[in-house]
Amino acid sequence: MEYLKKHINNIVSLNEEEWDVLKNGIQEISCAKGDLILAEGNECDFIGIIKTGLFRFYTIKEGNEKTNEFWFPMDYFSDYRSYLTNIPSNFNIEAMRPGTMWKLKRTYMYKLYEESVNFNKLGRIVSEQLFLKKALRLDGFLKDSPKERYLQLLIKDPNILQAVPQYMIASYLGITPESLSRIRKRI
Amino acid sequence: MEYLKKHINNIVSLNEEEWDVLKNGIQEISCAKGDLILAEGNECDFIGIIKTGLFRFYTIKEGNEKTNEFWFPMDYFSDYRSYLTNIPSNFNIEAMRPGTMWKLKRTYMYKLYEESVNFNKLGRIVSEQLFLKKALRLDGFLKDSPKERYLQLLIKDPNILQAVPQYMIASYLGITPESLSRIRKRI
């Protein structure tokens, strides 16, 4: 939890009292490989930070898994759309390995928003970070071919490449495993 | 400006004093058809709301325009990535018709963040809204074919369809004008 405190203080410097209040809302949770942290059809009522492990965010369409995100230690994770709108999620969050995470319930966070500038700042900055990730990813889909997206991934997210099986990377790039295999051969 | 005030009060209820402070940072600006509100290579130092008109957010890659967003009255607009990171924008913002907008400089907004909970709430909620838009759009690219994306657009954004020339819609969907024309024929 000390590590988390330091991390959050990099975002916004909370005083001890604020930190204590925040801490009371945070649960540390462990999970095993394959655990479903969120299942399709349920509301995502939390936002979390990965402490250890590797998680993915995926949906199933016509029998095929579509992986939307991978999360590594110190990444925020949530179905933030469901979190914000109270709409049931279309996605699953799965632990790809054993791991631990810190979770904070929406209801708790929304109470904090009424209390101080700093909690609002924290919420704002988290939201901004999540925006940036989505925006960059969308830009890739709009202007790059699958091959170019793969090359970008090689440069910008080599950690994903080495940590994740190729068929999940394919769906992360919006293509089939066979296509990714052929793209790799063409290079 | 009264209309804007009402709109913002729907997001977070500012008292008169807060509204006056905010108002002092807002400029109302008119523009002609074709005006470039932001040009590639410049930092986007503002966030705005469309009062009237129709705007688009596009970049050019290998001579082709890639339209990333369309903005209608009461939409927030900005290259929010550039706004947040102070990195020069890769995009252009163009007025597709004569119009007016309200603009707020980043520097002013960041000063407001130091002043009260409400301004932070406002910033947070704007950021959340921008996130939601991006997230939905990315989901479409991940799980839908061009044809399905077009059909979704028909259902969910008919206003775009009727307001925007087809070749821009094609690039918004991530395909060429010819392909969109053929997709429409196939339906």
Place this chain on the structure above:
DNA sequence: CGTTCAGTTGACTAAGGTCAATTCCCGTGG
């Protein structure tokens, strides 16, 4: 009327999707 430009169409190419078969890799159990 022409000019212009969006939209369509045609012919062709390139690339991804699909389905099935095969190979590769790795872990497990005999």
Place this chain on the structure above:
DNA sequence: CCACGGGAATTGACCTTAGTCAACTGAACG
């Protein structure tokens, strides 16, 4: 230690669809 099983990755054959380039159509505008 080897053999086997299972899942990931690759490959092949074929299909479908998007990209490209060029020609044509049609509507809007002066």
